[in-house]
Amino acid sequence: MSKKISLSGIQPSGKPHIGNYFAMMKQLVDQQEEYDVYALIVDYHAMKSVKNPKVMKENIINVVLDYLAIGLDPEKVTFFKQSDVSEHTELCWIFDTITTMPYLMRAHAFKDAQAKNKEIDVGTFNYPVLMAADILLYNPDIIPVGADQKQHVEIARDIAEKFNNNFGQTFKLPEAVIMKDVAVVPGTDGRKMSKSYNNTIPLFSEYEEIKKIVMSIVTDSKEGIPKNVYAIHNLLRPATELLPLYESKAGKYKELKELLIEDLEKFIAPLREKRKEFAKDIPKALAILKTGGKKAKKIASLKMNEVREKIGVNVYE
Numbered sequence: 001m002s003k004k005i006s007l008s009g010i011q012p013s014g015k016p017h018i019g020n021y022f023a024m025m026k027q028l029v030d031q032q033e034e035y036d037v038y039a040l041i042v043d044y045h046a047m048k049s050v051k052n053p054k055v056m057k058e059n060i061i062n063v064v065l066d067y068l069a070i071g072l073d074p075e076k077v078t079f080f081k082q083s084d085v086s087e088h089t090e091l092c093w094i095f096d097t098i099t100t101m102p103y104l105m106r107a108h109a110f111k112d113a114q115a116k117n118k119e120i121d122v123g124t125f126n127y128p129v130l131m132a133a134d135i136l137l138y139n140p141d142i143i144p145v146g147a148d149q150k151q152h153v154e155i156a157r158d159i160a161e162k163f164n165n166n167f168g169q170t171f172k173l174p175e176a177v178i179m180k181d182v183a184v185v186p187g188t189d190g191r192k193m194s195k196s197y198n199n200t201i202p203l204f205s206e207y208e209e210i211k212k213i214v215m216s217i218v219t220d221s222k223e224g225i226p227k228n229v230y231a232i233h234n235l236l237r238p239a240t241e242l243l244p245l246y247e248s249k250a251g252k253y254k255e256l257k258e259l260l261i262e263d264l265e266k267f268i269a270p271l272r273e274k275r276k277e278f279a280k281d282i283p284k285a286l287a288i289l290k291t292g293g294k295k296a297k298k299i300a301s302l303k304m305n306e307v308r309e310k311i312g313v314n315v316y317e
Contacts, residue, residue, distance in 0.1 A: 006031045007140040007174075009040035009082075009131075012059035013049050016066050017200035018264075019185035019193030022235050023146035025070055027179060031144070032076045038138055038296070039067050041081040041289075044089065045130065048123045064285045066203070069275035074288045082134065084293030087300035091133035092126070094307065095159050098166060099129055103158075108151055132156035136171045137300045144177045147184050148192065167310040186231040188217045201232070204272045207265055214261045224250030229260055236263045 008024050010016070016025065028037050041063045043056065050056045060081060067079060082088050104110065107128050113120045128151075135143060135156045143153050153176035160171035184192050187199030194200065201213050219226040225246045233242055233256075249255050278285060308314045 003034065003036045004141040005038065005138060006035040006142045006144060006177075007038040007040060007135060007138050008144045009042040009045075009134055010063055011042050011046040011049075012056065012063045012081075013046045014059065014195055015062075016203045017193055017195070018203055018232075018235065018268075019146070019187070019200065021070065021203050022185050023179065024144050025067075027144035027177065028067075028077070029071045031142075032073060035142070037072070037077040038140065039072055039077050039079050039292075040134060040296075041079075042131075042134060044082045045123075045127065048121065048127070060289075061282060061285065064289050065275055065278050068278045068285065068288075069204070069271050074292070078292045078295050079289050080292035080296040081289060084290075085137075085297050085300045087137055087297075087304045088130065088133050090304060091137060091307065092130045094311065095129050095132055095163070096126070098162050099159055104128060107155065108148075128152050128155040129159070132159045135174060136160050137303050138296070139172045139303070140174045141172070142177045143174050144179075147178055150176045150178060170306060170310055185235065186228065188213060188228065188232070190218060190228045190231075201264065203268065204275050205264075205268055206272070207269075210264050210268065211261050214257050214264065217257065219253050226253050226256060229253070229256055233260045233263065236260075236267055 006028065008028055010020065010024070028039055031037055041060055043060055046056065046059065050059060064079060067077075068074070072079070104125060107125075109127060110120065110125055113124055131152050132155060135153070136159070143156075145153060153174065157173045160173055164170055187193035187197055188201070189197065189199045191197050191199060202209065205213070214229075217226070217228050217232070219228065230242070230246055233246075245259070246256060249259075305314070
């Protein structure tokens with residue numbers, strides 16, 4: 001009996017942080033024994049923020065190294081990038097023809113951009129449709145995501161249903177899987193951890209960087225237990241173990257931050273060292289990515305043949 005499929009994507013738009021790891025990347029590692037896992041690098045999505053081709057190439061390679069360093073096994077996981085499978089953009093266009101503008105105007109990312117009076121590009125507006133294509137091409141059962149991406153999975157399901165209703169059963173409706181304990185990973189300022197807020201702890205930080213970041217975490221002098229420090233620490237230790245420790249050191253912010261630095265270093269150091277080892281052989285990492293792209297292309301090509309047949313553009317015998 002074939003395994004169920006789990007698919008998730010990450011943008012090659014900069015260094016991953018521990019929020020990315022706990023919200024999505026760790027789920028892929030945990031699922032690779034039970035599921036067929038697809039680890040997608042969404043480089044076309046990243047073009048919204050990465051305009052330098054040299055940086056884009058470096059970022060793509062870095063994501064492969066990141067995936068390998070956290071423990072994804074290329075024998076069990078399909079690593080590939082969006083741009084190696086042209087069916088993603090082809091299916092996106094087909095979905096564009098059945099998706100209305102008012103519907104997409106409900107998307108959080110679009111509304112956020114609109115609220116900030118940004119000059120909104122078509123890529124920002126159309127982002128959820130391309131993401132729907134990324135997902136639906138591979139018939140996944142589950143999509144591990146952070147809470148902020150749940151709406152995008154819901155949009156993919158709606159588009160799949162609309163296509164199925166118009167043209168016949170074609171796409172599976174995947175489920176978003178959100179780790180409840182880390183639905184929203186807190187940043188150093190208490191807001192959601194995000195590169196755009198500049199409040200992250202990079203996943204492969206060196207010790208001095210960890211130290212500097214943790215010591216800068218915002219604390220409220222009115223609180224005995226510094227909630228921002230505790231919220232991040234809670235990713236690494238269970239509350240049953242952590243809460244008594246924080247209660248015993250109430251008000252001792254420096255000591256608590258030093259404990260967090262120590263625990264972050266214990267967690268990050270092994271990942272950091274593994275990554276350095278994988279970085280010594282870039283051609284091997286690229287070969288893994290290329291092989292995964294060929295496998296993904298075969299699967300996507302079969303699905304697109306089915307889609308073309310359904311919509312009536314296949315006219316040759």
